[in-house]
Amino acid sequence: MVKKAAYTVLPKGSVTAPLGYQAAGLHAGIKRKKKDVGLLLSTVPAAAAGVFTMNTVRAACVTQNEQQLQAMPYLQAIVVNSGNANACTGAQGDADAKAMQSHTAAELGLPSHAVAIASTGVIGVPMPMETLKQGITQAAGGVSEAGGDDFSEAMLTTDTCLKQIAVQLTIDGKTVTIGGAAKGSGMIHPNMATMLAFVTTDAKVDPAALQTLLRQTTDQTYNCITVDGDTSTNDMVLVLANGLADNHTLTPAHPDWADFAAAFRHVSEKLAKDIARDGEGATKLVEVHVKGAVSVSVATQAAKKVVGSSLVKTAVFGADANWGRILAAVGYSGIPFDAGRVNIWLGDVPVAQNGMGLSFDEEAAKAHLLGDTVQITVDLNLGDASATAYGCDLTYDYVRINASYRT
Known part of the structure; x- marks a missing residue:
């Protein structure tokens, strides 16, 4: 007998579905017309986890985020831009990545280590920093719980649709929500496609357990998709868990851990399948x-x-x-x-x-x-x-x- 899923898929879901998340997305001018700067904010610090591309040619944002999470597995904001990957841009690219982080932190009143950055787009072109900074300033002043769709749209490149989901379940008698957004259509063959995915939850989760869960789930979902066999320089998946649902801290020893893990996997599998379905030029x-x-x-x-x-x-x-x-x-x-x-x-x-x-x-x-x-x-x-x-x-x-x- 197949066990009934302990979670419910919400009819309208995004990264702002869980408690305490706000977002924004807008057109700053990196791209000609479409939205190109997005900002995701947790109102309180969140346990964080990440997995990153195995490509040895890596964008500055990948290296910076990985080192940052290894030192301190907590975040409060993620800023993302599309239209420029800031990859293969040398020392200037590294400096621009740090400036992207510090400018976002200053606009939000946060320490720099609380901000993760992500970029996607053309490789080998210097980032138009003044344009990006203006976009970040504008986004920081416009974050809201209604901004999930705009955030998701701001990271698209050749994608033809938004890729979003949210699910809910009960843990310790509390309602817990998990939301997610992703982008990816070409250059998809993750080894952890260009692929970015961001997952948010208001559950309280032990950071080490969250990292292990993300790595295991990635191997079963994002790492099981391919569009064209190309592993990007910028692939990453980041997860935030801010604990505002007020459940007891989740670890594998928690009686509801299996239910949380199943819901988490559903979010990731849905996003991964959406990426595969939306492969560049794909019909099936x-x-x-x-x-x-x-x-x-x-x-x-x-x-x-x-x-x-x-x-x-x-x-x-x-x-x-x-x-x-x-x-x-x-x-x-x-x-x-x-x-x-x-x-x-x-x-x-x-x-x-x-x-x-x-x-x-x-x-x-x-x-x-x-x-x-x-x-x-x-x-x-x-x-x-x-x-x-x-x-x-x-x-x-x-x-x-x-x-x-x-x-």
Whole structure:
């Protein structure tokens, strides 16, 4: 029997859904027209956690935030800009990142270490600091509980939609809310896409437990998506927990920890799937479920390789039930398996058994591939472990968008 979820998804959710969070987003002029500076504020200091890109070419904001959280796992504000990644900008970029942080802190009356920064956009271009500072000043004067949508919009680049969610659950008899917002459409292949995600909660959570939970959840969600196989210089996920729900401090020893972790994972999984679904030029969300593996890590490795295969992605775009490409991707994934034991389904349609093709219903398979969500299942028949990875199809528009990103 499947246990009923302990949380409820709110019909309208954002990072300001939990108690004590305010936000703003506006057009400062870094981009030509759209919003490009966002600010998120907790009214009280919050326990914080973060995960960051594994790319060795890293933007200044990534390095600065990681060092800051290692020294002190508490934050009270996050400032983000789009239109400029402030990556590969040398010593000036490092100085600009610090100035972005200190200016935000001064405008909010906070110590600098209470502010995290995030940037996304074109790589290798100096940040227009005067424009950015003016935007931060304006945003600091306009934060409100109604500003969640504006904050979310301000960090978009090639995204076509806002990516937001909020859920609620009861802990120690108190209502706890978790909200989230993300951006990402291209350059998505996280190793912790350009990907940014921010999660807020009014729960009281031990900082070390929060960091462990975020890392575990990231491996199961954000690190299981891909759009184009490119890991960004600016990827990060930041979490704030300000404790205003007044519950007893959450750790794995708390009786409601499993419920909180499940709700937290739902928020992250929803944001991750929204990123995959909104891949540049994408028309379909692709879910690859690998089961019958000897371990979760093996299942994950195979699932990510299949969902990231350009040949699989183009077959999905063309609604071509080319199951051989799926098996081939498993074959070069590097996992130990026996091809003669593999079964494959497209939706509910079995297309291969024991590593060989079946005489399947081509029209039924094509009908599934024409849907907006395509599900591919691979059974390795070697064990009990499973994992799911998320991606999208590869279309003509992906090339068009990325051929002119700077212009």
